[in-house]
Amino acid sequence: MLDTIISVWATQQLTLRTIQHLSMFFIALSISIIIAIIAALLVYSNPRVGNIWFNILNVIETIPELALFIFLLPILGLGEPPTIAACVLYSILPIMRNTYTGLANVSNEYIEIAKAIGLTKNEILFKIRLPMALPLISGGIRVAVVYTMGIITLGGLIAAGGLGVPLQAGIHQYNIPAIIIASLWVGTLGVVFDAVAWIIENKLARRYNPW
Amino acid sequence: MKFDHVTKIYKETKAVDDVSFDICKGELFVLLGSSGSGKTTTLRLINRLIDPDEGTIYLNGNDTKDMNPVELRRRMGYVIQQIGLFPHMTVKENIGIIPKLERWKEEDISKRTNELLNLVALPPDYFRSRYPHQLSGGQQQRVGLARALAMDPPLLLMDEPFGALDPLLRMQLQNEFLSIKRKLEKTIVFVTHDIEEAFTLADRIGVMHNGKILQIGTPSELLFNPVNEIVSKIIGSENKFKAIKFLQAKDVMIPMDKKYLLQENMTCQEAVNIMISNKIELSIVKESNGDIKQVILSDLLKNEDMRRSINDFGRKLVIVPPDENLSSIITLLKSSNEKLAIVMNQNEIQGLVMIDSVLINLV
Amino acid sequence: MVALVFLIDAIIEQLSLVFTSLIIDICIAFPLAILSVFYKRFSYLVLTITNMAQAIPSFALVAIIVPLAGIGFLPGIVAIVLGSILPIIKNMYIGLTKTNPALIDSGRGMGLTDLQLVRYIRLPLAYPAIFAGLKFSAIIANGIAVLTAIIGSGGLGRIIFEGLASFNVNKTLSGAIPAILIALSLDLIFSIAEKKLKSKSVY
Numbered sequence: 001m002l003d004t005i006i007s008v009w010a011t012q013q014l015t016l017r018t019i020q021h022l023s024m025f026f027i028a029l030s031i032s033i034i035i036a037i038i039a040a041l042l043v044y045s046n047p048r049v050g051n052i053w054f055n056i057l058n059v060i061e062t063i064p065e066l067a068l069f070i071f072l073l074p075i076l077g078l079g080e081p082p083t084i085a086a087c088v089l090y091s092i093l094p095i096m097r098n099t100y101t102g103l104a105n106v107s108n109e110y111i112e113i114a115k116a117i118g119l120t121k122n123e124i125l126f127k128i129r130l131p132m133a134l135p136l137i138s139g140g141i142r143v144a145v146v147y148t149m150g151i152i153t154l155g156g157l158i159a160a161g162g163l164g165v166p167l168q169a170g171i172h173q174y175n176i177p178a179i180i181i182a183s184l185w186v187g188t189l190g191v192v193f194d195a196v197a198w199i200i201e202n203k204l205a206r207r208y209n210p211w
Numbered sequence: 212m213k214f215d216h217v218t219k220i221y222k223e224t225k226a227v228d229d230v231s232f233d234i235c236k237g238e239l240f241v242l243l244g245s246s247g248s249g250k251t252t253t254l255r256l257i258n259r260l261i262d263p264d265e266g267t268i269y270l271n272g273n274d275t276k277d278m279n280p281v282e283l284r285r286r287m288g289y290v291i292q293q294i295g296l297f298p299h300m301t302v303k304e305n306i307g308i309i310p311k312l313e314r315w316k317e318e319d320i321s322k323r324t325n326e327l328l329n330l331v332a333l334p335p336d337y338f339r340s341r342y343p344h345q346l347s348g349g350q351q352q353r354v355g356l357a358r359a360l361a362m363d364p365p366l367l368l369m370d371e372p373f374g375a376l377d378p379l380l381r382m383q384l385q386n387e388f389l390s391i392k393r394k395l396e397k398t399i400v401f402v403t404h405d406i407e408e409a410f411t412l413a414d415r416i417g418v419m420h421n422g423k424i425l426q427i428g429t430p431s432e433l434l435f436n437p438v439n440e441i442v443s444k445i446i447g448s449e450n451k452f453k454a455i456k457f458l459q460a461k462d463v464m465i466p467m468d469k470k471y472l473l474q475e476n477m478t479c480q481e482a483v484n485i486m487i488s489n490k491i492e493l494s495i496v497k498e499s500n501g502d503i504k505q506v507i508l509s510d511l512l513k514n515e516d517m518r519r520s521i522n523d524f525g526r527k528l529v530i531v532p533p534d535e536n537l538s539s540i541i542t543l544l545k546s547s548n549e550k551l552a553i554v555m556n557q558n559e560i561q562g563l564v565m566i567d568s569v570l571i572n573l574v
Numbered sequence: 575m576v577a578l579v580f581l582i583d584a585i586i587e588q589l590s591l592v593f594t595s596l597i598i599d600i601c602i603a604f605p606l607a608i609l610s611v612f613y614k615r616f617s618y619l620v621l622t623i624t625n626m627a628q629a630i631p632s633f634a635l636v637a638i639i640v641p642l643a644g645i646g647f648l649p650g651i652v653a654i655v656l657g658s659i660l661p662i663i664k665n666m667y668i669g670l671t672k673t674n675p676a677l678i679d680s681g682r683g684m685g686l687t688d689l690q691l692v693r694y695i696r697l698p699l700a701y702p703a704i705f706a707g708l709k710f711s712a713i714i715a716n717g718i719a720v721l722t723a724i725i726g727s728g729g730l731g732r733i734i735f736e737g738l739a740s741f742n743v744n745k746t747l748s749g750a751i752p753a754i755l756i757a758l759s760l761d762l763i764f765s766i767a768e769k770k771l772k773s774k775s776v777y
Contacts, residue, residue, distance in 0.1 A: 062757040064717035066734055067750035074743060113295030116258055116368075117309055117358065118285035127308065131299045146629050153631035154721070158738070167637040171724055176641045183634040194629030207299070207342070 008181045012166035021162035021189075024080060024152050028087035032144050035088065036095035037137070041125070043096070044103045057093040065090070065151050069158050083155030083162075090151060091144035098140030102133025135205040142197035149190045163189075212257070212366070212398070217266030219252055226252045227263070228422035239392060239399040241409040243445070244419030250402045253419070254368055257400060258284045270366075285309055288359030288367040288397075292374040294351045296343035296358070302328070303339045306358045313362070327357035330391060349380045356388070360395070367399045373408065385411055406446060411457045418442050431462040460540060460554045461533040463569045464562030471495050471563070473506060473521060480517040482506060495553065495560065496525055503528055503553060503560070530555050531564070540564055580733075585752050587728035591647070591719040592712065592756070595654035599662050599711055602655070607666035608692060617667060624660045632657050632718050640725055650719070650727020658715040665707025669700025701771040709764030716757050720749075730756075 009015070043050035060068070065086060072082035106129050114124045156164015163186045170179035212234045219227040227249045234240045242250040255261050256268060259280040268275045275283060296305050304311075306327055307320040315323075328335040331353040343351055352372060359367060373381040373388075385408060392399065403409055409416050410430045417427045425445075426438045437443035473482055473494040486494055492508040504525025511517075511524055529543050529552040540552055544566050552564040610617030636653045643649040673696045681695045723731025730753045737745030 059758065062713045062716075062754075062761045064720040064750075064753045064757060066717075066720045066731060067753045067757075070734060070737075070746045070750035073746070109291075109293045109295045110297060112260070113289065113291060113293075114297075116260055116284055116287075116289035116291075118281050118283075119308075119312070120281050123312060127312075128297060132297070134299070149629070150631040150633070153633040156633070157724075164633055167633055168724070171637055171640055174640075179637050179640050183638040186634040187630040187638070190629040190631050190634070191626050194626075 004177050005181055008177050012169065012178055012182060014163075014166065014182065014185065017161065017163050017165055018185075018189075020160075021152055024084060024087075024155065024160065024162055025148055025193075028084045028148050028152065029091065029141075029144060031084070032088045032091035032148070033095060033141060036092045036140070036144075037099050039092065040096045040099035040103065041130075043100055044125075050100070054093070054097065057089075057096070060089050061093055065154050066157070069154070073158065078159040080155070080160045082158060083152060083160040086155075087148045087151045090147045094143035094147070095137065095140040098136045098143075099133060102136035103129045106132045135201065138197070138201040138204050142194065142201050145193050145197045146190065149186075149193060153186055212271075212400075213269040214253075214256075215267045215269065217253075217256060217263045217268060219249075219256060219261060220264045221252075225422045227256065229266070230422070230424050231266075232417055232424055232427055234398060234400060236398055237396050238414040239401060239412055241413035241416045242400065242402045242419055243404070243406065243409045243413075243416050245404055245445075247421075248404075248419040249422040250404075250419045251370055252422075254370055254400060254402050257366075257368055258287050258289060285313070285362055286364050286366065288356075288362075288364045290352075290355050290359045290367070290369045290372040292371040294343075294348075294355040294375075296351055296354055298343050301340050301342055302333075302346070302354050305343070305354060306361050308358075309361055323361065324357075327360055328354075330360070330394075331357045332387060333357075348376055349384060352376065352384065353387075356391075365398060367397050369399065369401045371403050371405075372401075374403070374405070381408075388412070407457065418445055420445065429462060431458060434458070455536075455538045455541065458537040459533065460531050460535045460537070460552070460564055461561070463537060464533075464554045464564045466562045467560045472497070472560075475499060476520045476522055478518050479511045479514060479521055479524070482521045483508065483511050483517070486511075493551065495528075496521060497560070498522065498525070501558070503530060503555070505551065505553075528553055532556065533561060537569070541566060581748060581752065584728070584730050584733050584749065585756070587647075587732075588716070588719055588730045588753065588756060591650055591654060591722065591727060591729050592715045592760070595651055595658060595715045595719070596708070596712055598651065598655050599659045599715075600708075603659055603662040603666055606663055607670060610663075610667050611670045611692065611696070612688065617671075620663065621667065624663050627656070628660045632714075632721060636718065636721050636725060645726040647727050649725055650722035650729070653722050653725070653727075654715050654718045657718045658711040661707045661710040661714070662704070663707075665703045665710075666700065669703030669707075670696045672703075673699050702768055705764060705768040705771055709761065709768060712760040712764060713757055716753065716760060720753050 039053065043053060068086050068089065069082055072085050076082040076085055103125070110128055110132065111124060114128045119127065152160070152162050153164045153167065155162050156166075156168050163182060166178055166182040167186065169175065170182055214230050214232050217227055217230045218225055230249075230253060242253055244250045252261065256263055257275075259275060259278075262276070270278075270283075296302075297308070300308065303321070303324045306324045307315075310320045310323060324339065325335040328338055333350060333353055338346070338350070338354075343354070346354065355372070359369075373384050376384060389412060401409075401412060413430060415427060415429055416433055418425045418433065420441055426433060426442045428436075433442065433446050437446060470489045471491060471494055473485065473496050475496055475498055477485075482494065486492065486508050494506045494508075496504045496506055498504060502525075504522075505528045506521050506524050507526065510526075511521065514524065527547075529540075529547055529549050531540055531543065531552050531554055533554050533556050535554075544550065544552055550566050552566070554561045554564060606620055610620050632653075635657050639649045639653045639656075643652050670692065677695055677699070678691060681691050686694065719727070719729050720731035720734065723729050723735055730749045733749030734746050734753075737743070737747075737749060
């Protein structure tokens with residue numbers, strides 16, 4: 001059995017695929033986090049435009065990932081760019097929504113006292129609201145972690161590399177050992193990353209919202 | 212600080228209605244009233260958390276409207292019942308947030324934090340790096356006070372800071388707060404609905420009701436001379452007896468009038484003449500050795516040789532410091548079978564406490 | 575352009591994949607959620623497994639079905655059910671357990687049994703949460719149903735994959751656009767149902 005694993009690992013180039021997979025994952029997730037938090041801050045300071053954006057993102061969220069790929073292909077071609085773009089499009093909403101909720105829902109007592117001891121509006125936003133929103137933001141990021149993992153795996157279908165490639169090859173060649181090993185490996189990565197995100201979220205939550 | 216005909220309207224009701232008063236430097240001014248009386252609104256007008264619809268608030272003679280609210284607030288401490296320590300910051304970060312924003316050096320912030328923690332009786336080494344949720348309610352409120360004092364503001368605004376604590380802890384914190392206040396000599400505006408708290412802490416009290424200030428005065432003025440029914444109801448006549456606990460000698464004394472003082476070694480005849488013309492029956496004699504004695508008219512009249520010195524008739528006297536509370540004065544007088552105590556502040560006669568008149572006022 | 579009949583076939587396949595899976599989802603999720611309300615340990619187990627499974631990429635889920643169940647429509651259903659059942663269980667459980675304790679108390683005081691409490695109090699009050707879960711599941715089911723075409727389940731994914739293989743952009747679009755329209759209408763239908771239930775139940 002160990003032999004099978006080793007040979008499948010080698011023939012399917014799983015080390016290389018994992019590296020491709022994870023590098024796409026981290027790039028996509030970083031872009032999502034940056035865009036989403038900036039977008040949330042912008043929407044927070046100008047809530048009127050917020051609803052439009054949230055509605056658009058909500059619609060994107062319902063689109064099947066593969067269908068979204070199809071629409072990105074003419075613009076971005078095959079491979080990594082449409083895959084990463086799709087990850088970002090799906091991940092912005094959960095992070096942005098949670099960030100916005102976190103910023104907006106800081107208990108008034110803290111805002112009052114912050115104002116009263118002489119913090120400016122911007123200082124309140126960055127020193128009080130943003131840090132106090134961290135547990136919620138990390139909750140949004142955790143959702144994005146799962147989305148991103150899933151979509152990058154699908155990227156294998158549009159020549160993006162990553163761990164979707166051995167899955168697709170396995171199915172096409174009806175290579176059962178390859179399917180089993182690759183899917184277990186992808187599944188494990190997904191669960192482990194989610195667990196790490198969960199642990200971070202919990203730690204933050206306990207530190208920032210202990211009540 | 213001065214309020215000049217200040218009005219604040221919320222949805223057509225006047226939360227603060229044409230309020231005018233002055234607060235003197237260094238005094239602890241209590242705004243006393245039930246909820247909805249406008250006391251908190253008045254407080255929040257001071258640091259411009261809200262702005263008045265009419266009238267002007269002056270700080271050191273300047274209209275606060277012309278000041279930058281952020282700078283204004285950094286010059287005032289603010290302590291509230293909910294405390295509002297930021298849960299994501301340690302005790303040190305909470306206290307040091309404004310100094311940090313003011314770009315103090317890190318070591319200065321540390322030094323200041325330690326100073327303040329010592330002041331509020333929290334050992335810095337133990338508490339500095341803790342998070343608010345690791346502290347008890349009383350400890351949190353101490354940190355809240357320390358944070359308010361971080362920039363050493365000349366003015367401190369406090370909104371029922373001890374309201375959420377249990378009675379025993381409240382009393383303890385009030386006492387600590389009074390001793391801190393004595394050390395710091397700050398002007399304090401303190402909002403409360405608790406009459407006992409107001410009487411324990413206040414130099415002067417402003418009684419608020421339906422957005423208006425009904426009366427401003429020292430605790431004893433309010434107690435003994437309420438301007439109307441509402442004030443006496445708020446102060447509560449049944450509270451007068453409780454007042455024995457927190458009224459102090461200085462609150463109930465009659466300021467010393469020269470007419471009560473007699474020269475040493477006067478003859479009885481001279482003394483009797485003076486006392487009768489002043490319509491008093493009792494005088495104080497300060498002897499050259501520093502002793503203070505009382506001379507009673509009837510003693511002098513009973514004596515047959517009117518040429519004797521009044522020093523021979525001097526009686527011992529109960530002497531109390533100005534912050535002695537009324538109940539212990541009463542106990543002292545009772546045990547020495549006296550009716551009069553003299554209030555002395557370091558060799559200086561400040562006034563007299565005549566227990567009969569005090570008790571009559573209390574009833 | 576793809577022949578219209580061909581497209582309609584694919585749409586019907588897609589819808590039957592989605593709705594068959596949803597019905598199976600409900601049939602499985604319902605008893606699990608109700609058992610979870612009564613047995614704390616069981617609920618812990620179910621929720622841990624569902625939470626973990628939610629983190630598994632759907633492609634991996636679809637692929638692992640092949641060695642387990644082969645290829646075709648039914649294996650497709652299995653994959654869709656596995657991928658879409660989680661939100662239903664979770665929301666049902668949350669909906670059923672987050673009932674106002676005072677209501678449970680008063681119901682119990684009136685002499686309702688545990689099962690009657692579920693039937694007359696917990697369940698009706700949980701409808702909005704359950705429908706929110708159903709909506710989410712339907713969207714996920716639609717997404718995975720596109721993907722399961724790769725293991726021969728049929729559906730709109732079939733057209734997309736054929737289009738991709740032959741670099742035929744029009745063909746991929748004629749698969750993708752109906753898939754998106756189905757997603758939007760599922761979202762709309764369930765949102766309306768959710769809103770109606772919410773206005774009925776007094777919170």
